Amino acid sequence: MTTDARANGAGAPPGxxxxxxxxxxxxxxxxxPGELTASQLARRMELSVSTAHRLARTLVAAGFLExxxxxxxxxxxxxxxxxxxxxxxxxxxxxxxxxxDALARxxxxxxxxxxxxxxxxxxxxxxxxxxxxxxGLRRPLHSTALGKVLLAWARPGEQEIDDLPPLRAHTxxxxxxxxxxxxxxxxxxxAGYALNDGESAYxxxxxxxxxxxxxxxxxxxLAVRSTPDVITDDRLAWFVSRAHACxxxxxxxxxxxxxxxxxxxxxx
Amino acid sequence: MTTDARANGAGAPPGxxxxxxxxxxxxxxxxxPGELTASQLARRMELSVSTAHRLARTLVAAGFLExxxxxxxxxxxxxxxxxxxxxxxxxxxxxxxxxxDALARxxxxxxxxxxxxxxxxxxxxxxxxxxxxxxGLRRPLHSTALGKVLLAWARPGEQEIDDLPPLRAHTxxxxxxxxxxxxxxxxxxxAGYALNDGESAYxxxxxxxxxxxxxxxxxxxLAVRSTPDVITDDRLAWFVSRAHACxxxxxxxxxxxxxxxxxxxxxx
DNA sequence: CAACGTTTCCCATCATGTGGGATGACCTCC
DNA sequence: GGAGGTCATCCCACATGATGGGAAACGTTG
Numbered sequence: 282m283t284t285d286a287r288a289n290g291a292g293a294p295p296g297x298x299x300x301x302x303x304x305x306x307x308x309x310x311x312x313x314p315g316e317l318t319a320s321q322l323a324r325r326m327e328l329s330v331s332t333a334h335r336l337a338r339t340l341v342a343a344g345f346l347e348x349x350x351x352x353x354x355x356x357x358x359x360x361x362x363x364x365x366x367x368x369x370x371x372x373x374x375x376x377x378x379x380x381x382d383a384l385a386r387x388x389x390x391x392x393x394x395x396x397x398x399x400x401x402x403x404x405x406x407x408x409x410x411x412x413x414x415x416x417g418l419r420r421p422l423h424s425t426a427l428g429k430v431l432l433a434w435a436r437p438g439e440q441e442i443d444d445l446p447p448l449r450a451h452t453x454x455x456x457x458x459x460x461x462x463x464x465x466x467x468x469x470x471x472a473g474y475a476l477n478d479g480e481s482a483y484x485x486x487x488x489x490x491x492x493x494x495x496x497x498x499x500x501x502x503l504a505v506r507s508t509p510d511v512i513t514d515d516r517l518a519w520f521v522s523r524a525h526a527c528x529x530x531x532x533x534x535x536x537x538x539x540x541x542x543x544x545x546x547x548x549x
Numbered sequence: 550m551t552t553d554a555r556a557n558g559a560g561a562p563p564g565x566x567x568x569x570x571x572x573x574x575x576x577x578x579x580x581x582p583g584e585l586t587a588s589q590l591a592r593r594m595e596l597s598v599s600t601a602h603r604l605a606r607t608l609v610a611a612g613f614l615e616x617x618x619x620x621x622x623x624x625x626x627x628x629x630x631x632x633x634x635x636x637x638x639x640x641x642x643x644x645x646x647x648x649x650d651a652l653a654r655x656x657x658x659x660x661x662x663x664x665x666x667x668x669x670x671x672x673x674x675x676x677x678x679x680x681x682x683x684x685g686l687r688r689p690l691h692s693t694a695l696g697k698v699l700l701a702w703a704r705p706g707e708q709e710i711d712d713l714p715p716l717r718a719h720t721x722x723x724x725x726x727x728x729x730x731x732x733x734x735x736x737x738x739x740a741g742y743a744l745n746d747g748e749s750a751y752x753x754x755x756x757x758x759x760x761x762x763x764x765x766x767x768x769x770x771l772a773v774r775s776t777p778d779v780i781t782d783d784r785l786a787w788f789v790s791r792a793h794a795c796x797x798x799x800x801x802x803x804x805x806x807x808x809x810x811x812x813x814x815x816x817x
Numbered sequence: 818c819a820a821c822g823t824t825t826c827c828c829a830t831c832a833t834g835t836g837g838g839a840t841g842a843c844c845t846c847c
Numbered sequence: 848g849g850a851g852g853t854c855a856t857c858c859c860a861c862a863t864g865a866t867g868g869g870a871a872a873c874g875t876t877g
Contacts, residue, residue: 365633366685398627417634
């Protein structure tokens, strides 16, 4: 049944179908208002109810889901939040919070820090004047400033831009052609920053810069976001320079994985 | 490693062995300095190298792990951080951050917010004067103030205290007897707060209060933590009242799951 | 009351994951 | 520089464990 077996390259499960399904099940909660019934899950994943149910139960047993007492609906469990926080710590992301807050406050923008997550930019830390940050959201690569930065300074081994999902248009300014995107990335690399001027939604202007690792690849991307009224053409350079300064600070704070250590404080 | 094998509430693994193993594999990174080789994982899980390797590859494909280019070691991947942030949002936890910061600053303590995660308290949000919070850490239930609160106002359906792992002693003050623990929980319920006075480590004193849901069960636990010099006997009541005030505020902010909605802002 | 849409359990089938072993690359310590 | 160790990675025959159909039990709605 389902998905062809071989095709080793990118799309096919290497050898664990049950696991892949379970993880896809978790990802279902990404696009969703929090709670799902077992049969909703089954439908959404095109699986038999039995299987979806069994997978969900297994995930509950491991704490990756939890089930509401009355409605019997599932939601993301404690283990997810726990491992998420742990992951942020291991990446040193918690050290970025005060920096982002300062950047957001001093520029009057919303500041976001994102990493590459497959074919998306995943916003992990947000500092904001009005706390409306996009924490935990995943954004397209081709239509956001964060994404362009992550593409322009992509790590080797990351998905190439030819393998990206189709470049969907969100506004009439969205870049939808591969050649066009490639040219834009060249421009971004040369300028040292990326701009999103109404390409993901009208009335939003974002500037993003890379947080580079020792090899010169993007460890993360840092963006300041507001409206064209705030980020005007003549003040753009200033916003970019502020972002660059913050990014340089983050390059020190976000040490490469090998140099990190586990912070085991006594808590109670 | 990982305590006893089948620690789910019912008994035997419900019906998905590969999935359970994969999730246990993720949990391996909890107790660990960030990066693990495939064979380390195999040893730690008492599995064949083949299986551990295949599971790890599957997890990488789904973004739950990532593999270092050179060392070939595994670490937690973007999906984990992403879903973690998402989970925090769906629980409304991001709204707790400013409250905790204010509490920590105004009391000069470290403030932590934790939820029940099986047989542990999982610290999800931390506000701190010196940013040394225990974000993402999992703490025992019997030897911490947070844990006592989560036990005292436990939700029905949660693991009973008889089913907890053995009550390990961390100091000579740690409660290690079930009867003793039960009596302590009665005291906690009556007083409305729990205390940890050197029971998890010497020189640490913590007071915790519950964040209750509509049914009167603990949605989360809130703690202020410092040294006995700061949280003195005669100032304890004041700390507790400040924590209670913060907890009441959080009870409004942390809405029950059914009333939450997905915040879909435009980000770029 | 009947007709749904659920969750949950059981079970025969066979696809699926399993671990042993082989290979080659990379160390470090003689 | 060779030897012994560790390591990641791949292959394959086997049987274990995951699969989906079906049915029972439940709650809700018309």
